[in-house]
Amino acid sequence: MKIIGLMSGTSVDGIDAVLIEVSGQETDLKVELLAGETFAYPEELRAKILAVCSGKPISLDKLASLDDAIALNFAQAAQKIQSQKSPAKLIGSHGQTVYHRPPLIEGTDKNLGYSLQIGRGELIAHLTGIKTISNFRAADIAAGGEGAPMVPKVDACLLSHPTKTRAIQNIGGIGNVAYLPPNQELNWQQQIRGWDTGPGNALLDLAVARLTDGRQTYDHNGQWAAQGTPNQQLVAQWLQQDFFQQSPPKSTGRELFGQDYLNQCWQDMEQAQLNDSDRLATITELTIASIAHSYEQFLPQMPDEVLLCGGGSRNLYLRQRLQAKLTSAKITTTDRSGIDGNFKEAIAFAILAYWRVNSIAGNLPQVTGAARAMLLGDIHVP
Incomplete structure (x- = not known):
């Protein structure tokens, strides 16, 4: 299966996009990187993201606009990395993290964590016409995990x-x-x-x-x-x-x-x-x-x-x-x-999308602290 992986990390350098071909399942997993490129955010958009990440207050109206703008840029990155001769069947989009709160430990009670990645997957699926998996961290957090690291x-x-x-x-x-x-x-x-x-x-x-x-x-x-x-x-x-x-x-x-x-x-x-x-x-x-x-x-x-x-x-x-x-x-x-260090995270979220559609758990409970292995990501069909 050919899959597109999309990732922008806490550095907010831009969107890492990959096109990979995947075979196997888990221990027999094989990946070939067909294309990889980093697409810089427009400077104004990057400045807005960094402001939100630094804790600057934002209205719901402006947050919605930021969500749409990031999704649009992610969709454009997917379209540019796409192979016209042999198109991808799936997109794994991590989105852009703008807030992450680990689980809070107070006495013996452990409250759930919270993590927000914006750049909504349903819009990416609509704009690209490709099934898209997004919101990977939520299921692990719901099971009591940190939601990180995911890879x-x-x-x-x-x-x-x-x-x-x-x-x-x-x-x-x-x-x-x-x-x-x-x-x-x-x-x-x-x-x-x-x-x-x-x-x-x-x-x-x-x-x-x-x-x-x-x-x-x-x-x-x-x-x-x-x-x-x-x-x-x-x-x-x-x-x-x-x-x-x-x-x-x-x-x-x-x-x-x-x-x-x-x-x-x-x-x-x-x-x-x-x-x-x-x-x-x-x-x-x-x-x-x-x-x-x-x-x-x-x-x-x-x-x-x-x-x-x-x-x-x-x-x-x-x-x-x-x-x-x-x-x-x-x-x-x-x-x-054999794994390009510039694009390893984007490759990882492409694989997590592949595991999601094949009903294979993506997290490791001993790593994240989740109660059990979980299917990661929400599925959006164009």
Whole structure:
């Protein structure tokens, strides 16, 4: 089956669109990437999304308009990535997350979480004429889960190794990990773990925009940060934040690691009299240290290999610093194992759509904390 996958993450860089061909079911799953492209949001639309993500109030009327605009852009991305000779039969659209609240734990009662992805699937289905699956996180959350991370089962089917322990580390706006034991081990699927590790590129991108008055949105290849020296004392101080100490299952977003969090870090860095490059090096180091700390505290063992994906995997300085922290693991990318790291998340939501129409559960309860495995996504027929 040919499937389109659509994804825009917490970095709000644009819409990652893929066209893949899928065969098999789960452990025999095979994927061929036929096309992949990132379609930038119009700048005005991106600014509106970032404002909502940062907690700026919005009327229901404007929220409805934003929902429609995102759906239109997603549908256009699907049409552009579409093969005219052999059209796709299905679309998996993650939509754009504008709010994520993990389950609230008060005493012994655990209240349900909430996650809102807009860019409505029914409109995408109508505009493209292709059956569309969307709203993937809701079923897991209804079963008591975090609704994130959503892709560890896909990672397990595509990237597990017969003899090596692997950690698949996505570094988008937020970082998340899927821990994969060797797939030749007995009951290996029950040993898969995953959670959000903390900030990925979100704080770093906000810092770059702040230092350049918005003229630059990211640190290309980490070149600016590489000129500085990270302040390890500040990083150690920031790692005391409650989220980093919380045991999995856990998830997070811009609601925690956003502009307000950066403002607090900025005050600390001003008091420490850091220059601009030292500030970027220190914020980059927080991402690195949060990943390493997460592995040391919560993994059953350190992985043999760490396979990076997402925008942060292209940051050479970040990769070098992570290798310096995780000396026992080989740091590489998912590209080396046949899955394009730029489009892995979009590929994953195409597969989750494929599983939904084939009545195959998409979540892993031990990862998200859901009471049971669930069919993920709402089906929209054009």
